[in-house]
Amino acid sequence: MRLSRYFLPTLKETPSEAQIASHRLMLRAGMIRQSSAGIYSWLPLGFRVLKRIEQIVREEQNAIGCHEILMPTIQPADLWRESKRYDAYGPEMLRITDRHERDMLYGPTNEEQITDIFRTTVRSYRHLPKLLYHIQWKFRDEIRPRFGVMRGREFLMKDAYSFDIDKAGARLSYNKMFVSYLRTFERLGLKAIPMKAESGPIGGDMSHEFLILADTGESEIAYHRDLLNIDLTKRDIDFDGNLQPIVDTFTLKYAATDQERDPVTEKNLGENLVTGRGVEVGHIFYFGTKYSKAMNALVTGPDGDEVMVEMGSYGIGVSRLVGGIIEASHDEAGIIWPESVAPFKVGLINLKSNDADCDTACEGMYDALGKAGVDVLYDDRGERAGVKFTDMDLIGLPWQLIAGPRGLKAGTVEVKCRKTGERQEVSIDSALSMLSQ
Numbered sequence: 001m002r003l004s005r006y007f008l009p010t011l012k013e014t015p016s017e018a019q020i021a022s023h024r025l026m027l028r029a030g031m032i033r034q035s036s037a038g039i040y041s042w043l044p045l046g047f048r049v050l051k052r053i054e055q056i057v058r059e060e061q062n063a064i065g066c067h068e069i070l071m072p073t074i075q076p077a078d079l080w081r082e083s084k085r086y087d088a089y090g091p092e093m094l095r096i097t098d099r100h101e102r103d104m105l106y107g108p109t110n111e112e113q114i115t116d117i118f119r120t121t122v123r124s125y126r127h128l129p130k131l132l133y134h135i136q137w138k139f140r141d142e143i144r145p146r147f148g149v150m151r152g153r154e155f156l157m158k159d160a161y162s163f164d165i166d167k168a169g170a171r172l173s174y175n176k177m178f179v180s181y182l183r184t185f186e187r188l189g190l191k192a193i194p195m196k197a198e199s200g201p202i203g204g205d206m207s208h209e210f211l212i213l214a215d216t217g218e219s220e221i222a223y224h225r226d227l228l229n230i231d232l233t234k235r236d237i238d239f240d241g242n243l244q245p246i247v248d249t250f251t252l253k254y255a256a257t258d259q260e261r262d263p264v265t266e267k268n269l270g271e272n273l274v275t276g277r278g279v280e281v282g283h284i285f286y287f288g289t290k291y292s293k294a295m296n297a298l299v300t301g302p303d304g305d306e307v308m309v310e311m312g313s314y315g316i317g318v319s320r321l322v323g324g325i326i327e328a329s330h331d332e333a334g335i336i337w338p339e340s341v342a343p344f345k346v347g348l349i350n351l352k353s354n355d356a357d358c359d360t361a362c363e364g365m366y367d368a369l370g371k372a373g374v375d376v377l378y379d380d381r382g383e384r385a386g387v388k389f390t391d392m393d394l395i396g397l398p399w400q401l402i403a404g405p406r407g408l409k410a411g412t413v414e415v416k417c418r419k420t421g422e423r424q425e426v427s428i429d430s431a432l433s434m435l436s437q
């Protein structure tokens with residue numbers, strides 16, 4: 001992509017409405033534009049990142065046999081009346097009336113909708129287990145939308161739902177999803193901590209939130225210091241025998257008030273206790289027959305009886321992750337994208353546009369990298385070098401490839417790693433082969 005023809009409205013000034021780094025940087029890097037409180041348009045650079053995150057989430061859901069569907073954003077209120085959540089949900093739900101005076105709503109989540117699909121299509125235990133997900137916009141009229149896309153009113157969520165014949169099956173689905181989440185966050189370049197969460201009226205141990213560490217996180221957390229050093233994703237999938245004890249031992253919810261704190265666990269952890277703040281990026285939840293009972297989702301069991309299906313739901317905040325990744329990975333100069341989600345891999349900087357040597361060398365490298373399948377953003381604008389450096393650091397592409405008249409005379413260009421700041425002067429050929437890997 002040539003920057004001269006792209007749409008990248010970067011800002012020099014720090015927008016005053018943004019309180020945290022990721023929000024500031026997303027606005028300054030021209031990734032998003034606010035439409036109204038907590039509602040954003042995604043501009044090309046931001047949209048590319050959003051889509052890359054979405055794709056990683058998708059691949060890891062598909063990998064555990066979870067099938068993608070797409071449910072609507074607008075749902076009939078009657079479904080939510082069946083589950084008794086229409087009144088219970090409160091003012092966070094955006095309620096709409098259509099021209100025939102029918103009550104509709106903009107979905108904040110999709111348990112009712114998926115249960116309705118299930119009950120009208122699946123009749124026998126032979127078709128279980130089933131895992132289904134979609135990646136769709138949600139609306140929650142948050143009382144205090146803030147921090148940009150981190151707590152928006154309209155936001156993109158991956159929500160998956162599991163259907164099993166019994167609790168043992170549901171546990172297996174839950175565990176599959178648990179491991180898939182760890183893999184997803186690892187691929188996104190994040191260290192996510194699974195924490196036991198409130199599991200509501202059903203009780204049990206099957207609810208976890210996944211948090212990434214960030215000083216600006218809304219949740220206060222405490223964990224065993226070893227948790228950060230254990231590679232949970234490499235472990236055997238035998239979650240019950242292997243993974244569960246580790247996670248159980250090392251995580252706890254840090255309660256909001258002193259009364260709610262868990263002094264036993266804190267004392268047990270002793271010197272290993274680390275406290276901090278985190279951003280919730282995912283939440284998995286087993287809720288048994290809550291919806292199948294309310295909405296009559298029955299299947300025929302092995303001995304001919306009607307059985308209520310056991311369900312779970314599994315969310316990932318796809319748009320929140322864009323901000324979350326920036327919170328976890330930035331410096332004074334701007335964003336530092338992990339390669340897996342970067343909008344482009346390489347930023348090519350022509351230090352002297354309109355200089356014949358510089359233009360020829362840059363055009364050649366741009367073509368060669370394009371042919372090798374590398375995503376390149378080529379800064380071919382007639383701007384000063386300083387402006388190009390500042391913008392490139394701000395938008396945070398993992399690699400910068402810098403060509404100027406002096407280097408080219410000696411046959412070299414510069415390759416800079418955005419993360420470490422390390423620079424190497426190398427020949428054009430070796431730069432191309434380094435960046436094509």
Ligand code: ATP
Nearest residue numbers: 149150151152155157280281282283315316317320
């Ligand atoms: P929170 O406690 O942050 O409000 P939640 O418990 O309401 O989250 P869930 O209903 O579990 O969230 O939704 C699944 C995921 O969707 C969350 O883990 C989070 O990543 C994301 N999410 C929830 N609310 C928002 C929001 N207002 N803006 C952006 N992402 C959100």
Ligand code: MG
Nearest residue numbers: 092140142151
């Ligand atoms: Mg919420």
